[in-house]
Amino acid sequence: MRYEIHHRSTYTYDESVSIGHHLARLAPRELLHQHCEWHGVDVEPEPMSLAGHRDYFGNQCLFFALHGAHKTLTVTAHSFVVVHPPVLAAPEETPAWETLREAVRGDFLTPDVAAGEYAFASAMVKPGKQFAEYALESFKPGVTVLKAALDLNERIFRDFKFDPAATDVATPVHEAFEKRRGVCQDFAHILIACIRSLGIPARYVSGYLETLPPPGKPKMVGADASHAWVSVWCGPVHQWQDLDPTNKCRPQERHITVAYGRDFADVSPLRGVVYGSGEQSLKVAVDVTPR
Structure with a gap:
């Protein structure tokens, strides 16, 4: 099966946040039965810095930093993935x-x-x-x-x-x-x-x-x-x-x-620390569409 995946996370803050440092794990893995054809992440507002790495477990990670007042953060991951039937042991x-x-x-x-x-x-x-x-x-x-x-x-x-x-x-x-x-x-x-x-x-x-x-x-x-x-x-x-x-x-x-x-x-798909006051809310929407 071939899938197109949209994963959107939207944080809304009661008060403006001035600094945010975040780590995303949203990229599908490469496996014997799974191939990620394409993966991209959009961040709003635009981050000041972006850096990718693999963690200890081999997961693809994206670090991004936001400097400047903002009351919302939207992270949208977009992927195309092909999944074959895995080998199931008896x-x-x-x-x-x-x-x-x-x-x-x-x-x-x-x-x-x-x-x-x-x-x-x-x-x-x-x-x-x-x-x-x-x-x-x-x-x-x-x-x-x-x-x-x-x-x-x-x-x-x-x-x-x-x-x-x-x-x-x-x-x-x-x-x-x-x-x-x-x-x-x-x-x-x-x-x-x-x-x-x-x-x-x-x-x-x-x-x-x-x-x-x-x-x-x-x-x-x-x-x-x-x-x-x-x-x-x-x-x-x-x-x-x-x-x-x-x-x-x-x-x-x-x-x-x-x-x-x-x-x-x-x-965790998305985690981080922010500098600001007040509460925050999170809304997540995921679409997995066969292509």
Whole structure:
């Protein structure tokens, strides 16, 4: 599938802001099954400086600085991306989860050990006993890691309710877990917390999901949104395999990957600091259109 993506973020400030330094992660990644044909970002008002780099996780970043009074900031990313069906590992062909857990703790640098950095706690995901106990209902002795992760992915979809009013971007993962509700960010963090609590590497994936309108209805402009899902390490042969607990699926052509990280804090699409007073509001509109 070939997609055209528009992602517009508009900040409105109660009082004029004189200085703003911002970091955007909005460029789709280059993957074996995904190719970004073109990507551009427009910033209003015009920034005084722009600089691009790749972060520790290989995500493409854009830093920009604004000097001068302004009451709104609009950042519009425009991309053309081609997504092919990814290679999906057969669950029964992945190693037993206990075997993989020991492999990522090895004394010598191997692909398993390198992936092991995603098995530790991170800023927004702290492994714990409650997550391990919940995960162990799926991770039974001798079960392969992907088979167990798929079962856990389905259980989270079944046991948790999608509720945008229940959480916000800063809600701790344990709170969303206790409420049994939240949004895609919360579902991804919960799945990661459960898997890491058993010593298995899991990483956070941010991107887009092309949504389909109801039969016979036109697609609404701005109806798509940023999305989040999870990659689970399945050994050096099958490597990272994606799971989407919000939709109980394995991401394929309708999922467009933008960034990887330990949790949302590593991959926030747009973040920054401003000098000024008063409150601010944010409006985001995303369109993912097949081309």
